[in-house]
Amino acid sequence: MYSIKEYLTNDHRRCDDVFTKMEALASEKLLDAKETTKEFVGDMERHFQREERVMFPEFEEKTGMLNGPTEMMRQEHAQMRNLMAQLLQAIDADDKEKFFGLSETLMILLQQHNMKEEQMLYTMAQQHLASDAQRIIEMMDSLCVE
Amino acid sequence: MNFTGLSLDQAPPLSVPFRYFFVAPLFAMLAGIVLLFNDIMPLDRFSREVIVATHLITIGFFGFVMLGALTQMLPVIANATIKKVKLIATFSHTNMVIGLLSMVYGLLMQNQVVLTGSYVFLGLGFFTMLFAILNSIREVKNVTPTIGGMLSSVSFAIFIVSLGVVLLFEYAFSSIGFYHYALANIHSTLAIFGFAGMLIVGVSFQVLPMFYVAPSFGDFVEKKFISILAIVLLLWSLSNLFYTQWVLYIKLLLIVCFLYYAFILYRTLKMRKRKIQDNTIRYFYTAIVFLIMGLVLWLMDDYTQESFIVFVGIFVGAFILSIMQGMLYKIIPFLVWFHLNAKGYMSIPTMNEMLNKKLALWQYRFFIGSIVFFLCSLWIDRMVTFSYISFIVSMGLLEYNMIRAYKIYRLTCKKKPEFDMSGFTS
Numbered sequence: 001m002y003s004i005k006e007y008l009t010n011d012h013r014r015c016d017d018v019f020t021k022m023e024a025l026a027s028e029k030l031l032d033a034k035e036t037t038k039e040f041v042g043d044m045e046r047h048f049q050r051e052e053r054v055m056f057p058e059f060e061e062k063t064g065m066l067n068g069p070t071e072m073m074r075q076e077h078a079q080m081r082n083l084m085a086q087l088l089q090a091i092d093a094d095d096k097e098k099f100f101g102l103s104e105t106l107m108i109l110l111q112q113h114n115m116k117e118e119q120m121l122y123t124m125a126q127q128h129l130a131s132d133a134q135r136i137i138e139m140m141d142s143l144c145v146e
Numbered sequence: 147m148n149f150t151g152l153s154l155d156q157a158p159p160l161s162v163p164f165r166y167f168f169v170a171p172l173f174a175m176l177a178g179i180v181l182l183f184n185d186i187m188p189l190d191r192f193s194r195e196v197i198v199a200t201h202l203i204t205i206g207f208f209g210f211v212m213l214g215a216l217t218q219m220l221p222v223i224a225n226a227t228i229k230k231v232k233l234i235a236t237f238s239h240t241n242m243v244i245g246l247l248s249m250v251y252g253l254l255m256q257n258q259v260v261l262t263g264s265y266v267f268l269g270l271g272f273f274t275m276l277f278a279i280l281n282s283i284r285e286v287k288n289v290t291p292t293i294g295g296m297l298s299s300v301s302f303a304i305f306i307v308s309l310g311v312v313l314l315f316e317y318a319f320s321s322i323g324f325y326h327y328a329l330a331n332i333h334s335t336l337a338i339f340g341f342a343g344m345l346i347v348g349v350s351f352q353v354l355p356m357f358y359v360a361p362s363f364g365d366f367v368e369k370k371f372i373s374i375l376a377i378v379l380l381l382w383s384l385s386n387l388f389y390t391q392w393v394l395y396i397k398l399l400l401i402v403c404f405l406y407y408a409f410i411l412y413r414t415l416k417m418r419k420r421k422i423q424d425n426t427i428r429y430f431y432t433a434i435v436f437l438i439m440g441l442v443l444w445l446m447d448d449y450t451q452e453s454f455i456v457f458v459g460i461f462v463g464a465f466i467l468s469i470m471q472g473m474l475y476k477i478i479p480f481l482v483w484f485h486l487n488a489k490g491y492m493s494i495p496t497m498n499e500m501l502n503k504k505l506a507l508w509q510y511r512f513f514i515g516s517i518v519f520f521l522c523s524l525w526i527d528r529m530v531t532f533s534y535i536s537f538i539v540s541m542g543l544l545e546y547n548m549i550r551a552y553k554i555y556r557l558t559c560k561k562k563p564e565f566d567m568s569g570f571t572s
Contacts, residue, residue, distance in 0.1 A: 016359045020419040027422065079487060100422070101496025107420070108480050108497075111356040112222060119288065120225070 004055065004129060005122040007137050011047045012114045018043055019110075023103055030096045037091055041084045042145070048077045050140040055125060058136055062128045069121050076113045080106060157221050158228070160485045162235045164552060166214025167474060169243060171545040173206025174467075176250070178538035182531065196456075198253050200334075203463060205246050205268070208342050211470045212303075213238070213275050215349075215477065216296065223352055224293045226282040234278045241271030249314070261318040265311045272307040276300055291368040295348010298376050302340030309333045325387065332383045334459075339400065340379050342466045347407060348372060349473075354411075357426065357476060360418035367410055375403055394448060401441045408437045425506045429472025432514065437465040457521075464517050471513070471544060475506060478548055482555045491558060500551040505543050512540035 002010070018040040026033035056070040083106045090099040129136060177199040184195045217235060220226045228234060245267030252261030279300050286293055310333055316322055351368050354360040362368060378400050385392040412434050415427070440461030443454045479500035486494045519533035 016419065020359055020421070024421060097498060098496060101498030104497045105480065105483050107359075108357065108476070109484075111359075115223075115352075115356065119290070 002137060003126055004133050004136060005118070005126045007140065008047075008051070008055070008122055009118050011050070012118070015040065015043050015047060015110075019103075019107065023100075026091075026096070026099055026103070030091055030094055030099055033099075034088075034091050037087055041088065044080065044084060046143070046145050048081070049145055050143055052077065053146075054136060054140045054143060055129075058129055058132065059121075059125050063124075069116075069124075073113070073117065073121065076109070080109060080113070083109065157484070158217050158231045158235070160481060160555065162231055163214040163218040163477075163481065164548075165235065165239050166210045166217070167478065167548060168545070168552075169239075170207045170210040170214075170470075171541040171548070173202045173210065173246065174541040175538050175545070177202035177206065178534045178541065180250070180254070182534040182538070194253050194256075198250050200459070201246070201249060203467075204334075204337055205242070205249075208337075208466055208470065209272070210242070211474065212299075212342065212345055213279075215473070216279055216300075216345075217275075218477070218481065219349065220279065220282055220296075223349075224283060224286050224290075224296065225288075226286050228278050228282045231278075234274060238271045238275035238278075241267045241274070243271075245269075245271055252318070258318050261314065265314040265318070268314075269307060269311045272303070276304050276307070280304070290352075291372060292348045292352040294372045295344050295351070298372055299341055299343075299345035299348065302336050302344060302376075302379070306333050306337045306341055309336075328386050332386055336379060336383065338462055338466065339375070339404070343404070344372060344375060346466065346469050347375065350411060350414075350469075353473070353476075354414050354418070358415070358418035358420040358422075360414045360420075363410055363414060367407075371403075371407070378403055397448075398445070401445050404437060404441055408434050408441075425475045425503070425510055426472040428510055429468045429475070432510075433465045433468035433472070436461045436468060436517070440465060460517065460520060467513070471509075474544070474548070475501065478551045482551045486555060486558050489559070491562070494558060495554055500554055501547050502550060505547055509540050509543035509547065512536045512543065516540060 018036065022033050022036040022040050025036050051070075052074060056073070060066050060070055083102055087099060087102050087106070090096075090102060126133075180195055180202065181199050217228060217231060220228060245264050248260045248264035248267060251257065252259075252264050280297075283293065283297050283300070289297070309329055313326065313330055313333060316326055351363050355362055363371075378396065382393070382396045382400055385396050411430070415430055415434075440458050443461060444458040447454050447458060479497035482500050483494060483497050513536075516533045516537035519529045519536055523530035523533060
């Protein structure tokens with residue numbers, strides 16, 4: 001049985017693993033990394049939607065914090081979605097230099113984002129949503145990505 | 147709980163950290179020039195030229211880079227913001243630049259008036275920023291190991307700057323007291339292992355997992371190491387003044403601590419999931435080698451009548467320089483990208499496009515060359531000239547690459563590429 005913090009933190013680690021696999025493949029031959037890049041983008045999108053469509057609204061309803069940390073996280077998700085779209089474009093253009101420039105930026109942005117979530121937001125969510133944790137995790141787990 | 151610092155939007159303006167970063171390689175170049183044009187072998191650590199060159203590196207490079215990095219890292223890592231950061235940075239930076247240049251001039255020209263002014267300016271510059279940082283850390287509720295490292299580092303910095311002001315005062319007025327050289331030893335050792343070392347250790351806990359998807363350093367290291375280091379450094383300082391019979395044992399303890407850190411750092415780097423090779427990784431591995439060489443020589447130093455002490459300084463200094471240069475290669479392009487992105491521009495150059503990677507590699511080679519040539523000067527005196535030249539070129543290339551990134555920032559701002567509206571459409 002996971003807590004919300006553990007569940008979403010594990011999600012971060014899973015995405016990190018796919019990211020490193022994607023870069024390792026891309027360093028050999030960029031086009032070979034296309035499927036793994038799609039997998040990474042898909043995993044990230046699922047994670048974002050688990051937060052944006054389930055955890056954030058629950059947190060906002062419980063705490064009344066509508067323009068607080070969740071809003072900032074949404075903005076950072078938008079930044080990362082933009083970079084991920086460019087990653088796929090770089091593969092289509094077979095532009096390795098561009099790909100690694102983008103992956104470098106994405107990695108730092110992603111890690112500092114994860115750090116804020118894991119150290120601050122998830123801990124707060126844990127405190128406020130403890131009694132509904134299992135229901136929220138089940139909702140996140142069964143979410144269909146739009 | 148304060149959420150304002152959660153966003154990088156709360157980060158200081160780009161000009162705040164950059165003003166510190168930009169002058170650092172220039173001061174390092176000046177250090178090389180002072181040694182080159184005075185044509186000296188820096189084997190006497192208390193000679194004027196060596197004191198000048200040492201402080202151009204320690205204050206000019208280490209100090210400026212660390213303060214610049216702290217202004218940037220505090221909001222992101224510690225969720226702490228420095229109030230009126232631009233005003234404080236302008237005041238502190240200006241005083242530090244004037245102070246350091248006056249110190250150089252005052253020492254080289256033996257000008258007592260200028261030298262007196264230098265410690266006033268340096269003291270004002272350092273203390274203003276250090277106390278502002280300390281004040282912002284005071285409000286942090288969740289003190290992580292990295293924040294603990296920052297706090298210890300800044301506390302040591304306040305102590306060594308105070309000590310430095312006293313030493314400079316004694317030097318300026320030729321009132322070298324009984325404890326002058328013991329205090330000078332404490333000043334230099336705490337500056338290296340306390341101010342710089344603690345910050346490097348603390349920040350590495352955070353940035354290695356962040357940049358390279360590396361494992362954490364482990365509970366013991368992250369929770370205990372900073373406190374152990376701080377205690378050992380304090381014991382070492384006390385033993386130097388009052389219990390000299392214990393110095394060797396405590397020094398051994400200090401060496402073991404940093405050797406252990408070198409091992410953990412190496413292990414963490416080897417275990418990183420992100421296997422890419424870049425200048426930062428190159429510099430991290432190089433730093434480990436220099437740290438081990440410096441520590442081993444420092445250990446031998448007691449048995450060789452201090453004949454290696456200059457090399458200890460060179461290697462430990464090269465360790466810090468390597469880490470800082472490596473970090474600059476990450477921080478500079480990311481900050482430029484981040485500030486452009488925050489403006490909402492769509493087509494921003496990537497981090498890899500901000501820096502000239504070929505030049506960065508040459509910069510690394512010249513830096514290594516400077517240390518190798520210096521080592522060779524043990525056997526062939528003239529090699530020291532090549533060492534200074536290689537060091538000056540290396541720092542020049544670092545400066546060029548940083549200016550290049552900033553020029554890209556200015557150029558992109560001027561062009562105003564189309565705005566990204568994706569944040570408003572989802």
